[in-house]
Amino acid sequence: MSVEQFEAPETCIFDEMDVIAFHTGDPMWSSQDQNGMGQYTMQQVNNESVHDEEATNPLPDTVSAPNFLCNNSQCSDSDLNNITPSIAPIMFPRMKTGPPTRSSYKGPYEFGVMINGAHTHKKKFLWSTKLQRMYVDAECDFPLIFSWSAGAPQPAFVRAVVVFRDEDQSQHRVETCVNHKSILMTKNLPDCQLRNVLHSSREPGAADVQYSGGADEWYSTVVRFDNGLSTTHAYRFICKNSCTGGINRRAISIIFTLENLSGTVLGREKMSVRVCACPRRDMRAEEGAAPARRRPADARAAEHKPKKVKIEITDTDDDKIVVLPELRVRGISTAITTLEMMREFTVQHKRLSTDLRVLDEDASIIADLDTKLNELRSSK
Structure with missing residues (x-):
């Protein structure tokens, strides 16, 4: 039986598409005839779309093929069953309804x-x-x-x-x-x-x-x-x-x-x-209008919270490693906060680097900082 080529329309609405898959340059799905039924193997995707849940569980390898509905096109459902992989549309996740969640969430991949x-x-x-x-x-x-x-x-x-x-x-x-x-x-x-x-x-x-x-x-x-x-x-x-x-x-x-x-x-x-x-x-x-930040009367009594640091990359990144001498710092909380900032800068620098030497050095620096931070926290 001949397969009629169908040109996908520019705008598509995907019915019941909580689970979608696409491979750039690869077939979107492959069909194998088994007892007269087409089986479709797609890129594994989590079929439970939860707005704020982490997706860390293993994902299924096989789901049923999607049904396509078209806008501004004279196509039928049977035509769309014959859509060719080379013209499969690029797919995107759907937006959830209601106001979006505002809290920061690094997630499992340190976004x-x-x-x-x-x-x-x-x-x-x-x-x-x-x-x-x-x-x-x-x-x-x-x-x-x-x-x-x-x-x-x-x-x-x-x-x-x-x-x-x-x-x-x-x-x-x-x-x-x-x-x-x-x-x-x-x-x-x-x-x-x-x-x-x-x-x-x-x-x-x-x-x-x-x-x-x-x-x-x-x-x-x-x-x-x-x-x-x-x-x-x-x-x-x-x-x-x-x-x-x-x-x-x-x-x-x-x-x-x-x-x-x-x-x-x-x-x-x-x-x-x-x-x-x-x-x-x-x-x-x-x-100028923002109020100046006041230091608490008793800094040790204040709840310790990790500081969020945003790195501004300059034209000439300084990759030189500096060994600090023994320094005296007033207060364990001050020392911990300072070392945490150093660690965050090093983590961000490591994330943006592609040089294997720099990656190894940054990993070693982070390990040293973690060791010192654990010592200070245990002494509080």
């Missing part, structure tokens, strides 16, 4: 988001270490570095969702203002992209970028990464914080989540952002 400090003084975006906030102009491309440890699913997906920072606004979605939306409408973009204030810097229609949102879904931008433990992607904001009818002078943040194809969240980071016409002016004004 991280960083800003390359080498670009901040030259571009129209700045990072405030004091406020842990990015300041950026609208329509300005700002690159971010995403990293995760070995063993993460491939492909991996990073979802970016813009939310209002204040808790009393958490039930409201961030949408493009009327003015900027009308400008975007001339570009013939889908509605979920028109309403999304955060766009990928890639050209509209890029195969590895998908925009989603609608009904009770928050608007998001999903980028697919096929390989690598550290990769960069650039974004741009369409609206400013001051846009009337959109953000409307409310504080915002971006929530980044690392996900697999089934939509399971494997890591989460949140970044505070202000979109404005004069990033440097606004950053200086807000840093």
Whole structure:
């Protein structure tokens, strides 16, 4: 029996697709006739899509083939059963309904988001270490570095969702203002992209970028990464914080989540952002208005919390190893906090390096710091 070739439409909706699979360059599934029934072997994926659960259990190797439904096409279900692997569409995880979770979650693969400090003084975006906030102009491309440890699913997906920072606004979605939306409408973009204030810097229609949102879904931008433990992607904001009818002078943040194809969240980071016409002016004004941090009267009585350190990579990374002499420090908590910061910097440096010599040296430094940290903690 001859097999009729079917050209997949540009837009597809996948029915009951909590479990999807795709291999770049490989057949999406293979069929073996067994008692007249087609058996489909697909890339193993977790078939339980839970928004905030870790996906660490072994994943099944075999699931049933998906049913395809098409928009703007004259195809039938029988035609789609004959779809050829070479034209199978790229697939993305689905967005969960309701407000996204905001808490940070490193997950099983140590998911991280960083800003390359080498670009901040030259571009129209700045990072405030004091406020842990990015300041950026609208329509300005700002690159971010995403990293995760070995063993993460491939492909991996990073979802970016813009939310209002204040808790009393958490039930409201961030949408493009009327003015900027009308400008975007001339570009013939889908509605979920028109309403999304955060766009990928890639050209509209890029195969590895998908925009989603609608009904009770928050608007998001999903980028697919096929390989690598550290990769960069650039974004741009369409609206400013001051846009009337959109953000409307409310504080915002971006929530980044690392996900697999089934939509399971494997890591989460949140970044505070202000979109404005004069990033440097606004950053200086807000840093000046921020209250100074006061040291507790009894630092030893304060609850010890690990510090979150964000590395800003410079043009000339200093790889020289420095051996510190014996130093006297006031307070065990102070010494522990300082060593934890050193350890975090070394971990981030090791994650971004590809030099085997540097990787071995960083591993040795981390081991030494862990030994000293354990000694100090046991002496408290």
